[in-house]
Amino acid sequence: MKKQFKKIFAAILASAAAVSVFSAGASALTVQDSMTAPVPEGTSSQTAPAADEADQKVGVIPSKMYKYRIHDVNDYITAVKSTMSDKKDISDAVSAVKNYVPSVDNMKSKYFPEVGIQVGGTCCAWGNVYYQLTYQVNKKLDRAASSETNMQPVFVYNLARAIAGGIMPDTCMEIVAHAGCATFSKAPDKSDLNNWHADYDTWLEANQYRISSYMYYDNVGSQNSRITSPTDPDLEAIKATIRNGDLICFSTHNGHRYIKIGDAPGVPKELVGKYVVAENYYLDSAHEMTIVGYDDNVWSDINGNGKVDDGELGAFKVVDNYGANETNDGCHWYSYDSLNTMSSVKGAANHENRLTSMYDFIKLNLDKAWKPSNIFLKYTVSTANRADNYVEVTAERKSDGMRYTSKTAPYCTIKEPYTKAALNGKAGRDDGTMIFDLDNIIPDLNKDNFHDSNWSVKFADSGSDGEAFTVKEAVIIDNNTGKSYALDTAVPFDVNKSEKTVNVKNYYHIAKIYTPAASELRVGNKLSFTFKTANETFGTAPVKYTFTVTDTKDGKEVFSKTHKATTVYKDKNCSVVKAAWVPKKAGIYNVTIKSTDASGAEAVRSAEIKVYNKMLAVREITIDKGTTVSSYDKIKITPLVVGGKAPYKYSYYYIRNGKTYTIAENTKYSSKTKQLGSESGSFKILVKVTDADGKTAQASQSFTAVKTRVTRFIYNKDKINKNQNLYIKCTVKNLPECVKTNEFIYTAEKDGKIETLQYKDQNWPDQVVWTPAEDGVYTITVTIKHDGKVLAEKKDTYQVGSPETSEVDGMRRINVFVISYVSNFTNSSNYQLRYWGGKTGAKDAKCSDSQQIKTKNVGFWSSSQTFRQFTAYIPIDSTGFKFHIGDRWFGTDGSVSAHNSVYVFNYDYDRCLYTKE
Numbered sequence: 001m002k003k004q005f006k007k008i009f010a011a012i013l014a015s016a017a018a019v020s021v022f023s024a025g026a027s028a029l030t031v032q033d034s035m036t037a038p039v040p041e042g043t044s045s046q047t048a049p050a051a052d053e054a055d056q057k058v059g060v061i062p063s064k065m066y067k068y069r070i071h072d073v074n075d076y077i078t079a080v081k082s083t084m085s086d087k088k089d090i091s092d093a094v095s096a097v098k099n100y101v102p103s104v105d106n107m108k109s110k111y112f113p114e115v116g117i118q119v120g121g122t123c124c125a126w127g128n129v130y131y132q133l134t135y136q137v138n139k140k141l142d143r144a145a146s147s148e149t150n151m152q153p154v155f156v157y158n159l160a161r162a163i164a165g166g167i168m169p170d171t172c173m174e175i176v177a178h179a180g181c182a183t184f185s186k187a188p189d190k191s192d193l194n195n196w197h198a199d200y201d202t203w204l205e206a207n208q209y210r211i212s213s214y215m216y217y218d219n220v221g222s223q224n225s226r227i228t229s230p231t232d233p234d235l236e237a238i239k240a241t242i243r244n245g246d247l248i249c250f251s252t253h254n255g256h257r258y259i260k261i262g263d264a265p266g267v268p269k270e271l272v273g274k275y276v277v278a279e280n281y282y283l284d285s286a287h288e289m290t291i292v293g294y295d296d297n298v299w300s301d302i303n304g305n306g307k308v309d310d311g312e313l314g315a316f317k318v319v320d321n322y323g324a325n326e327t328n329d330g331c332h333w334y335s336y337d338s339l340n341t342m343s344s345v346k347g348a349a350n351h352e353n354r355l356t357s358m359y360d361f362i363k364l365n366l367d368k369a370w371k372p373s374n375i376f377l378k379y380t381v382s383t384a385n386r387a388d389n390y391v392e393v394t395a396e397r398k399s400d401g402m403r404y405t406s407k408t409a410p411y412c413t414i415k416e417p418y419t420k421a422a423l424n425g426k427a428g429r430d431d432g433t434m435i436f437d438l439d440n441i442i443p444d445l446n447k448d449n450f451h452d453s454n455w456s457v458k459f460a461d462s463g464s465d466g467e468a469f470t471v472k473e474a475v476i477i478d479n480n481t482g483k484s485y486a487l488d489t490a491v492p493f494d495v496n497k498s499e500k501t502v503n504v505k506n507y508y509h510i511a512k513i514y515t516p517a518a519s520e521l522r523v524g525n526k527l528s529f530t531f532k533t534a535n536e537t538f539g540t541a542p543v544k545y546t547f548t549v550t551d552t553k554d555g556k557e558v559f560s561k562t563h564k565a566t567t568v569y570k571d572k573n574c575s576v577v578k579a580a581w582v583p584k585k586a587g588i589y590n591v592t593i594k595s596t597d598a599s600g601a602e603a604v605r606s607a608e609i610k611v612y613n614k615m616l617a618v619r620e621i622t623i624d625k626g627t628t629v630s631s632y633d634k635i636k637i638t639p640l641v642v643g644g645k646a647p648y649k650y651s652y653y654y655i656r657n658g659k660t661y662t663i664a665e666n667t668k669y670s671s672k673t674k675q676l677g678s679e680s681g682s683f684k685i686l687v688k689v690t691d692a693d694g695k696t697a698q699a700s701q702s703f704t705a706v707k708t709r710v711t712r713f714i715y716n717k718d719k720i721n722k723n724q725n726l727y728i729k730c731t732v733k734n735l736p737e738c739v740k741t742n743e744f745i746y747t748a749e750k751d752g753k754i755e756t757l758q759y760k761d762q763n764w765p766d767q768v769v770w771t772p773a774e775d776g777v778y779t780i781t782v783t784i785k786h787d788g789k790v791l792a793e794k795k796d797t798y799q800v801g802s803p804e805t806s807e808v809d810g811m812r813r814i815n816v817f818v819i820s821y822v823s824n825f826t827n828s829s830n831y832q833l834r835y836w837g838g839k840t841g842a843k844d845a846k847c848s849d850s851q852q853i854k855t856k857n858v859g860f861w862s863s864s865q866t867f868r869q870f871t872a873y874i875p876i877d878s879t880g881f882k883f884h885i886g887d888r889w890f891g892t893d894g895s896v897s898a899h900n901s902v903y904v905f906n907y908d909y910d911r912c913l914y915t916k917e
Helices: 002-018 051-056 073-083 087-098 123-141 153-160 169-178 200-208 233-243
Strands: 067-070 103-105 213-217 248-260 275-299 313-319 331-335 359-365 375-383 389-397 403-407 430-437 453-461 469-478 483-486 493-495 498-503 527-533 544-551 557-564 567-569 574-581 587-596 602-611 617-623 628-630 634-642 649-656 659-667 672-675 681-690 696-706 709-715 726-733 745-750 753-756 768-770 776-786 789-800 811-818 831-836 843-846 848-854 866-875 880-885 888-895 901-905 913-916
Touching: 067 073, 073 087, 073 213, 073 233, 087 233, 103 233, 123 153, 123 169, 123 248, 123 275, 123 359, 153 169, 169 213, 169 359, 200 375, 200 430, 213 233, 233 248, 233 275, 375 389, 375 453, 453 469, 453 493, 493 498, 544 574, 557 574, 617 681, 634 681, 634 696, 649 672, 659 672, 709 776, 709 789, 726 776, 726 789, 745 768, 789 843, 789 866, 811 831, 831 866, 843 866
Parallel strands: 067 213, 275 331, 617 696, 628 696, 811 901
Antiparallel strands: 103 275, 213 359, 248 275, 248 359, 275 313, 313 331, 375 430, 375 469, 389 403, 389 453, 453 498, 469 483, 469 493, 527 574, 544 557, 544 587, 567 574, 587 602, 617 634, 634 672, 649 659, 649 681, 681 696, 709 726, 726 768, 745 753, 745 776, 776 789, 811 866, 831 843, 831 880, 848 866, 880 888, 901 913
């Protein structure tokens, strides 16, 4: 049956390669699970005189947006060849199938982002967008991952979520295919789970990061096709994809049974003792994670007999979305056998409710040769209820009248209505600008065939709330040529309980502004401008040009005048417009020219200019590192001097606590560097300038010097035993450039013995390696020095080994039980206890990860619950403690004499039920 299905599936793929289906107002259809070729889900919403004639004039939009079903490596290669045009990509994929390697870890790639922390039910977006899309974009561009260029998962999540809750992987993929995804630099807030980020620059960036297709991997671990070994054919397509340097997301249910990775020949020593999923034994909430690697030598003693049996070797490495402090640096291991609905291991005890631990494997595709058409509809609208509105674009082919229609993203991918909100996700009316690349309608669209169709845009409002849908701007922009095409209707206009279809005019009229030279920007001088248009397609005559000057300080208009073109060169597609303005005071101004034709269609361009007085002046002082710098840093001071008579002489000073100190006097250099000292606080730079006539001017610039601060320690392992290696580093704020991370001094202290830790590993130059000789509680200290002075210092405690007693070396053991992983709100610390009293006073004790346990009934549950256990040690003479996560405190103060356990459960953003025993 499996071979027969593959033959039918291959026929479907062949059919789909010729024509795919994209319905009006819906997403691109995909290759279905059924044995039939894909068919349209709907037709265009465009009306026509007769039904038969309308059907003939509705075109099916060809799309590259296939959803491939992968059953084995042959399907994988077929899909790669269909979705990738780069010959090397195809060759690499074929090689990955043939070239077996026992282990792969793609987290080590420079393309992989740091482990993230999801907010709310965004796991699907974090897996597919933050990890997969970031990784694939970086791989395509050959750039290293960074906090600025990582893909923002909530950009996609907010567009894909029609109603409250999580999203499905295929909906996530469809959004990325049609709208793309913005980076964290454009949409930095990961906690705002409603905002559509309707900003032109944000959506323009998102349009560059779109996928060309995606794949599903089926028939893995099913009842009739059990995985029995690391080389099982059912695993090969997934493992070949990982070997090819890609990632795969999957769904799971959180009811896992964990066991420890065993020690056997071939098992990496650093993995022995870590936890691996043995089976999924009950149906819990769904979750999305990402496969980053695999290791065929990982041993899971599934039947518990202490021997390596068939079916017990091999596991996938999976990254989660809860931060690097969770589990194994934010990762899990899933045994291959856990994918089976029934274990293949002889003697294994299958739970009666056992499920597969991993399902719905999905991978996105980015073709190196693909790029957006960059011909898009840009529209600015105002609404109080985005669920009430939609925008639809139609291309009607001039040659035969065939129409191709699609709603814009995100409306084209969502079947259910959105919850009522403005574009920013809040109550009340809000303006926003979005774009929709027209290659979603004509996939091979370019600057040459764009004119083969007449374009129209429909704006619709269902009217359920009585609020008008206001269209403030709508224009098609071809960024390849710089041309823009306006509508044949003046804006703004409203639709309310109605719809309005407007046509796109063959109109382009825009001006380039040539800013006068800086020497001419003087108060009282007549500033003459010549505006010359470029690549002009003339609109409806007459065309007028409005020249406006606005003071950027207060936004007030200081000048406005309307002109006609002085000269029109239709053979050269350009016009020349002359204008003049006499500035009355110094300042920074925005100069705008707006062209308007007789129909009201408009185009605008702007530029910023600075106007200075004629007299000598120091207009501004620039500090290269900004107005907040680190103590001990070297800063470059550059004044902007205007007016007077050159050459100038410069004197530089800095002011601290009312006292003035000289940096340099009467120098010819127009910039100066200054090495700051150890002091922190508020400073002021003063620059005095003398011109050739002896006239003087001065200006000052305040800045703040801040001290270096160690924020937290980072360990590569939550716990180790003696004679094992531990890598240690720390994160630091305000580190001056003169100090390097490999110059930090780390020590470990126990029982008065202090050991200085060494930088030994060239692969990890900013980390020290520590191999403790004894179990116990150590004090880890990092000291940052410069010129013999201590800039910063921080201490932490680290437990080596797992002693069974509750009191060790004068310390008392406190157990913390948490119902689930709790988000770290500050990234500066995770589970901790703050204790006080005794000789040590108030300090923090880190809670180290211990194990999962079954505990008794707690709180309002009728049955026992699974908790995550953490352990902290505090001095015996401490009198009280309080539990906190990051900067969030929970519960009341506890007496050490009365309690030795903490329970935290049912945690969300609003409450934390908390008790001590």
